[in-house]
Amino acid sequence: MRWSQTFIPTLKETPADAEIPSHQLMLRAGLVRQLMAGAYTYLPLGWRALRKVEAIVRDEMERAGAIEIHMPALTPVELFEQTGRLAAFGNVLMKFEVQRKGKRVPMALGPTHEEVVTDLVARHINSFRQLPICLYQIQTKFRNEERPRFGVLRTSEFIMKDAYSFGTSLEQLDAVYQKMYRAYCRVFSRCGLEYLPVEAESGPIGGDASHEFMIPAANGEDDVVRSSGGLYAANLERAETGRTPPTITTPATAAALATVATPGATSIEQVSRILKIEPSQLIKTLIYSADDKPVAVLIRGDHEANENKIRRALGAKSIKLADPATIEAVTGAPVGFAGPVGIKCPIIADHDVVVIANAVTGANQADAHHTNVNIGRDYEVTTSHDLRNALSGDPSPRGDGTLEVVHGIEVGHVFKLGTKYSVALKAEFTDEKEQRHPMIMGCYGIGVNRILAGLAETRHDAGGLCWPLAIAPYEVVLVPINVAEAECKEAAESLYAAFQNAGIDVLLDDRDQRPGVKFKDADLVGFPLRVVVGGKSLKEGLVELKWRHLAEATKVPLVGLVETVLKELAQRRAEEAANVPAAV
RNA sequence: CGGGGUGUGGCUCAGCUUGGUAGAGCGCUUGGUUCGGGACCAAGAGGUCGCAGGUUCAAAUCCUGUCACCCCGACCA
Missing domain, CATH: 3.90.960.10 (YbaK/aminoacyl-tRNA synthetase-associated domain)
Structure with missing residues (x-):
């Protein structure tokens, strides 16, 4: 793609109503624009990055054995009545009525899809032979947040990967849960996030039935604790303290009431x-x-x-x-x-x-x-x-040092649901002995937009964003110093063609702008690798390579540049992949 | 839903206290000079001052209402 042919409205100044870094930088880098509170348009660069996140999520879901479907966002309100969540969601559920054949039909925009998927499975899956099964989708969800905020971190419309597993036993549920847990670890590390799986409130099943995946970040909305020894991490709602019960005696210093x-x-x-x-x-x-x-x-x-x-x-x-x-x-x-x-x-x-x-x-x-x-x-x-919230300095419940409370952005949640929805919506299977049982369910969510926002929030410097290769809108930005100069322009054009032929994900900054403008924009958007063509270097047969995450640029020969760039990209890709846990 | 803040060209903001014909920088258009870290000169375009009502000879400015956005809190399967 050519910069001049796409739509990248970068901003020199920080918009007044953006306060946190991810919001400011995503606006300034031309990734998103706000339509209203809690609703954002993804512009070409933002959408491209988001699609890369989705591709990674899909890849890992398929690897974990989940099957992609696509359910309507439009949902009959009746389904939410059957599970009691019409009341539970309250104002968060976006509901409305439409006219059909003179009748009013109540509908809602799905805030999540337990009801819809359970209804589907209840109608079409009957036998233990068809289980376990895990279905997922990547879809826009709607929640009427009382107060959308923090830019794209908390919006009323967002993209979620939601997966639902159905099985015949707790053992089957555990197996899917473990697979999903590992898939999530791979997703977040492939996306270049520093993430922290924490124990979360788990509802009816109890125990280790729920984990949230958090990105430690100063502007995170959630509070999580982690132990200094690294053995324990939990949402503050859940976090135990390792305090030992004191002996209860009337103090010797007791004064008169x-x-x-x-x-x-x-x-x-x-x-x-x-x-x-x-x-x-x-x-x-x-x-x-x-x-x-x-x-x-x-x-x-x-x-x-x-x-x-x-x-x-x-x-x-x-x-x-x-x-x-x-x-x-x-x-x-x-x-x-x-x-x-x-x-x-x-x-x-x-x-x-x-x-x-x-x-x-x-x-x-x-x-x-x-x-x-x-x-x-x-x-x-x-x-x-132990009745109070944990505090920094409390002893860890695992005995590995003390707890620290940090803020986190929730990007994923895996949850053992049990039979709440299968009972309410009669999702039952017949076992070997012709007995009917409710299916045992799990649900697994990823906030796709939050992965992007989380990266923006945690990976930036004074110059702008700093994307990992895996998510960057383009991996390489090719910058001719001066497109008005024939020699420079021709060199850039032929490199651009060669890069494209080699399958390199490249954006050509063909704007007739001064180099300073192009460099500032390249840093602001945060393309991982910058290739600069022109000036004295070009006359010497050299071009400049500059990685966004490194301070120094290197000069390499123009001859054989495609191979050099491919090699550098492969090396960087390997570096990024080094932290990804193995798939099982 | 409670508390606070802000609405003035595409962006950042000044003007409001003390009413008197709407400003700056950036961006945009045209021409020229430039060209390795957000250039310079010249000439332009672009604003019902969020909206509605009121006070006044006169309102961006004062008053009332309303809407939108931002922040803190409450809420958040």
Whole structure:
């Protein structure tokens, strides 16, 4: 392709409403343009890079035994009713009605395709002999994000690779899951991403039934923890801490329980300011409704409660913060003044709460807090639990050093679904003994656009983007110094033809621009290899090769250049492939 | 949905406080000189100042409403 014949609107200045690097650079490099909040057009370069990501995803899916199909984005709302997800999605589901034969027909744009694929399989697959099977597609998904943001990182319309496996047993599910997990590792490393598989919240099956693939990045929306020894990584929603349960005894330094006036102070911040104490001296008393029974959950004032951990510790199906009426019933006080002393419901406490001596808590009466609250004397718990979010510096649950909390961009998710959808939509198979069973499912998603955005976010410098060879819009940019000079122009044209004949993925910057402009643009877009023709070098029979990721250029003879470039590309390709885990 | 911010040529922004005929740089067009890291000279084109209403002799500027976009939070199978 010739630069003059395509559409690459690069920008010198950073657009005002782009804040994070990937957004700024993808706009400036002419990869994308915004249509409205959460909706972007992919311009020629962006689309080309995106198609390369898709090709890698397809390749690895096929290698892992998944079969490509294509389902409609248009979905009957009825299917979501059958699985209960109409309510679960709420406003996120884009639904609308169309007129057909005078009737209103409700439809939705698919946010994901568990329902559609399960319905398909339910209708056409019946026997254990046809299983396991894994179907996938690469398709545009729609989610009405309440707040699209971060450029192309979080949009209301995005391209997703979604795969769904169906099997007869947990063993079959495990086997597909492992294959997909490995395929994902290969996809992300082939794309040149530094990625981190983390344990994620896993729903009904539990255990290691869900992993997310994260790109560590300062602007990532998710928080993940990883251990210094590298043995443990998990989403913060899920992450355990390796804290050892302390022995519970009343502190020897316990002072006399007192009540202090704290008018209107219902938050940790307000109370600590009024009483001039550190939040870590406070005990937060959160009243939860666990399967409709009230429970008081004690968390240190400067810590954050983790509802998944609380739910598991209580063995409850679902928990939510109690409503004001329940809180008043168990505390006898308005919301904001709950404390463990004399509370009329069961109490559970985090490990870090039971060791606080002379703590401050709500007094279970309006506008008052207790000071010098001590365990065993003023309130009673017999064991403590891991109930809070992990923090940097916590011990790893695997015993390999300490945890660190980092931000991450979620680019993939593998999940053991179990039978939730197969039961709801009657996707059943007949076994050898003519017994009917619901199929056991898994689902596996990749955010295709996020791979691109993630690369832009993590691979750039002051000059612009820096694509890996595997994803770059073009692998090589061929830059004639001066197209107005016949000798230079002819040399570039004949090289361009030779590159194309050799199958090199090349863009010829044939614009009549000064060299500085072309170099700046080449750096901004981030083509991996730049070949410069012209000037004194050309007269000496040399051209310049410059890799985007290296500081120095090299001069090589014009004679035999195609072979030289092919060799350099092959070498670079091998370097990039060195980190890709072997396929099994 | 709560809080904050911004809307002025394609892009970045000034002008608004204190109302008085819309500006700069970049980009674009034409001609010329240039040509190894975002050139220079000259001449041009391009804007209902987000939209609607109000105040006023007069509104980009003041007031009211509204829309869009960005950021923080809530939310996110």
